[in-house]
Amino acid sequence: MSNRIGSYISFTLFGESHGAEIGVLADGLPAGIPVDEDFIKKQLSRRRPVGAISTARVESDEYRIVSGVFGGYTTGAPLCLLIPNSNTDSKSYEGLTHHPRPGHADYTALVKYGGYSDYRGGGHFSGRLTAALTAMGALMQSALKAKGVEIGAHISTIGDIKDKSFTPSAEEFALSAQDFPVIDKAVGEKMKAYIAEAAAEGDSVGGIVELAVTGVPAGVGEPWFDGVENALARAMFGIPAVKGIEFGAGFDFARLKGSTANDLLQKEQGRVVTKTNNNGGINGGISNGMPVIYRLAIKPTPSIYKEQNTLNLKADTVAPLQIHGRHDPAIIHRAVPVTEAVSALVFADLLAQQYGRAWLVPVKEEK
Amino acid sequence: MSNRIGSYISFTLFGESHGAEIGVLADGLPAGIPVDEDFIKKQLSRRRPVGAISTARVESDEYRIVSGVFGGYTTGAPLCLLIPNSNTDSKSYEGLTHHPRPGHADYTALVKYGGYSDYRGGGHFSGRLTAALTAMGALMQSALKAKGVEIGAHISTIGDIKDKSFTPSAEEFALSAQDFPVIDKAVGEKMKAYIAEAAAEGDSVGGIVELAVTGVPAGVGEPWFDGVENALARAMFGIPAVKGIEFGAGFDFARLKGSTANDLLQKEQGRVVTKTNNNGGINGGISNGMPVIYRLAIKPTPSIYKEQNTLNLKADTVAPLQIHGRHDPAIIHRAVPVTEAVSALVFADLLAQQYGRAWLVPVKEEK
Amino acid sequence: MSNRIGSYISFTLFGESHGAEIGVLADGLPAGIPVDEDFIKKQLSRRRPVGAISTARVESDEYRIVSGVFGGYTTGAPLCLLIPNSNTDSKSYEGLTHHPRPGHADYTALVKYGGYSDYRGGGHFSGRLTAALTAMGALMQSALKAKGVEIGAHISTIGDIKDKSFTPSAEEFALSAQDFPVIDKAVGEKMKAYIAEAAAEGDSVGGIVELAVTGVPAGVGEPWFDGVENALARAMFGIPAVKGIEFGAGFDFARLKGSTANDLLQKEQGRVVTKTNNNGGINGGISNGMPVIYRLAIKPTPSIYKEQNTLNLKADTVAPLQIHGRHDPAIIHRAVPVTEAVSALVFADLLAQQYGRAWLVPVKEEK
């Protein structure tokens, strides 16, 4: 189904930007996973807009889990997580049904849903829904961490400004786990300045996010079509603004030859490893035990203050459009915890497929 | 399930390189689609190795449809398409279980399947299986064409050699529908020379494939997770050697600002179109009526004649590996019809989701 | 996934008896279905316990739709319907984890979920969750009715007391659409007396529910495993206490011969009909245009006031169990609207599979 990912453990996203609540429903979770409320709050806070380079919408993100958790642990029944919407201001969206915002889903939703979709604030297409993904993802991210699987992400590129690449090391993971997630702080300052400049022009910027997942044992992923790459790619393109994904050397493979592209196997401290990691930890869709490395292309936020000359459907003519309301000059830093979250949902499912769902449960504490 | 794509119309791939038969099973096809045998044969022939830049394996690709077709039309029952394997030579693979080929799935399959997988010729991971995808895809490609949806693909890049980009035009589609699919023949000759050079060194090359799908009406794709990008990405990463996918401007979005990235809407001959196509025909996961444009990163064929120093599991030490048998210095030209085929499978399903499966059936001829 | 039914339109059930909220999440609904709030309320009221033959739990069933509906119509985005729990009294369930109630899921849930499940009020297994199914089903039932598909149900048998069978006629449907749903009121009174008698003994009764669905066009159902019988059967066994289902002549077929069992085809007012309806409107899993007729075996409510000698897991010995709290001597009359609701969910999906999801949308009113 369209709003769902996962085979063994499925996650379905629902809600609209200005509707009553948004949420994610998880089905297939094993009983006994502890719910790490602090980490959920932390990740929600990282996703929340702050400071000069973000929208002015104040989002409190008070999530509630209304089913599937009892006494702090998952029960094995479906887990429904809800976040009420508040601080919504629907007025500024009123004209947009007939004057679709370029780069947004306004026009395509209009055609697809025949005028019935909730257009306020982007409705079901709003980045707002990623708050629910972030909360549910954080819950799984904690569970994975308890099993040795860690997920890190940072802004790798904005414009022509490039951060260091993940090795990845624990230190890099720690550095990237901040509100503006970069490994090199100085680079981060340059990026912020670049964003501020675009903001001053009423414009917006895109960029590249790099992720690394460590601790995934060799053997995870279900070829041909539910391999690690397939599953991650399918899920990641659900995140608004993602327009590309590459694993390991990715598009640079075009320039490589087999003799340099191939990752030679060797042994290190009793473990089979590869000398290089051009394949990003994946062969034939299956993890090989090396860090899983991937990068996402993020397009510039389509909502800009600059006037745009674009079709007015009612007037049936091109006319200047000025988008009011609150919008970010960059969403890439806020997207980072979302990409971590969605990665966690994907790996939770893939690990369950390989080892059974019970694998995700930490050793049971005495009750 | 792992070997299946499609929600309304599903396609499951099966078989091994040196097993008895490979095939695809389609479930959910509407009754009344004519089977275009000539086009199936043509696409199989394009995928088949030929000439100096390909493997010496002679593949006859004599496919049979054993169910779901009656009197030349689909019946509505599951369609099973089979291709027998022949000309297999399993001897050269005998040592590979303990000396895994770098860049291949040998090691990951060994870990995942505990020694039970069919290792001969890459087994279930072999590019050989793409013959079955190509045949089934060709069947759907004809059906889509009859409904105005056309799929084109060409080699966009090998090394630093770049072909023209798709506009796309009918002329470009015609030019690319050849054995070595490029728009600019001169560029194609340079690419062949580059491949031949790598072959002479016992090496292999990677590249980029660009696809365009025209005639997709606005409104196709099921957000958040079965949108056009999600579905294509998931399927494409099933094709061996694909390590990246980008839509429209893709990774170049990192350098763009919103004001230039946004595709302004306008009207042309009564149709809503966009002035630019940076979004590759997709907004919010839904087609906007413009050509759907995407590119795939293809890694160099991992099987090379050059000796590689890599772990021998039995000897528990790094040792030189010389891969015998037949292998291609480049598979990118052979991958092109496969990418077309898999695109056809994906769009058949997405169109069925939007308009019902019966939409794929051409106006019924009098019987 | 375990808590979900439906292929094209899926419905996932969640919640626990004494948790915060219960609900159903629908994915794949077409845009433009009007929400008939009055019918939802009516069906919830029919399911609610009333009078001497029901539990004393006061359920207000204040449902909310928090997503997927805008301006009174479905939007095409996932529809999440919630019902808060209130008037819960968890005290009486405290001892039950180690003294499982016979006939309930207490013991099996304990084994399956390792002690993590929410045991209060039956938790996720509680009949309470059928309120959410009833509300979502009512929404679909109205949509189906607008397309000419009507669903009726009544108590066909309790003990040895039998109601008339469905012909079915509109009059019978009207008679059965009441709080104690029978066609013959006099029979209904006998049934009530029988239930009251059991209640006086601290016991409970079972029975048989008969359903009829009219207006289903010939051609609906997806053999072999998503035919009308498969889909209804799978869904109906989700309703607590259902232990059997039969279509048309059902188990009486054992006594029939082919010559009397076969339904001869004939024509009536230009329509193909069958002379008898032993097949319950279904051949080969596909509707034949006749009313779809099926019956459900409902076991007696396992919660009874009578003392039962059953294993106490803590004491590791058989010991008398007295179940406190609120429970019904019969749930069959309350189950009737639930069986209608679940039937509506199933037929909505099957009709969407045959005609596309848009078929469920009534002719659009001018906006």
Added chain:
Amino acid sequence: MSNRIGSYISFTLFGESHGAEIGVLADGLPAGIPVDEDFIKKQLSRRRPVGAISTARVESDEYRIVSGVFGGYTTGAPLCLLIPNSNTDSKSYEGLTHHPRPGHADYTALVKYGGYSDYRGGGHFSGRLTAALTAMGALMQSALKAKGVEIGAHISTIGDIKDKSFTPSAEEFALSAQDFPVIDKAVGEKMKAYIAEAAAEGDSVGGIVELAVTGVPAGVGEPWFDGVENALARAMFGIPAVKGIEFGAGFDFARLKGSTANDLLQKEQGRVVTKTNNNGGINGGISNGMPVIYRLAIKPTPSIYKEQNTLNLKADTVAPLQIHGRHDPAIIHRAVPVTEAVSALVFADLLAQQYGRAWLVPVKEEK
């Protein structure tokens, strides 16, 4: 999808009665299950028509496994099992497209597939396809047996003649594992005489099959909609002629009161058991460790030699129909191994859901 059962391990059925081949494709099987060829052959032989009470069609059932098995063990890749059709005689079906056989899917298939379906020998709806289910089911049945899960089935009723019920005991299982599967041989002889009598009249008979599955641990089944009852019911209604299913006391629950219906828990040799087994081994959709008991209503074979007055669509009038060709006066004895097979497919999937797929693999032998 319509022709598929199973969540973790899926089985898709394909083929037509007079097409080239029929088969089942399994996806999601773990690597390392041994293939018990003898048992597959035995079950195919039991399903094959023999003697006076069966059709004269000679079916050789030479199955081939063309993928997913290597060296006698499953590989973890999709397993495609094929059975070629032979001894087909399509002539006798020629008139049936316009003179549909009552009780068959002829008319419903005509409406659904618009004249494109393969009508020969019942096409995709033919009982012939159960040969493929039987072969694949036998493969899983052996695997389950190796894990202590055994499946038995016998004819419980034909007309008014009743066999003993399953206790079940190993002795009963052995008695029922024959070509005409009954526990009481004398009863079997009466049944055969009854069938022969019907055959002499050009008529056919129905009956009831009873199944028992032992060795299923407590905790298997995924409520609400993939519980043991849901999954079995959905699958069983795929078997042609099945029109009802009941678990444990089933429809007799209508006459029981809670105090007698409830299965009291007790302990026997350290195991939790129930005193009675009215719930057929299932509570809340989850196995409780007792034998799983269910019964299937089988309608009389609709193909009879007796003339039937039924609509001729071409002539647009009721006209006598004489069905030529080969048909059975009873299929119930041949249905028994099919019901075992389909049960095996269902339990394989349910056990994989609970314990992971690897659970199905016996302790690995030294290689």
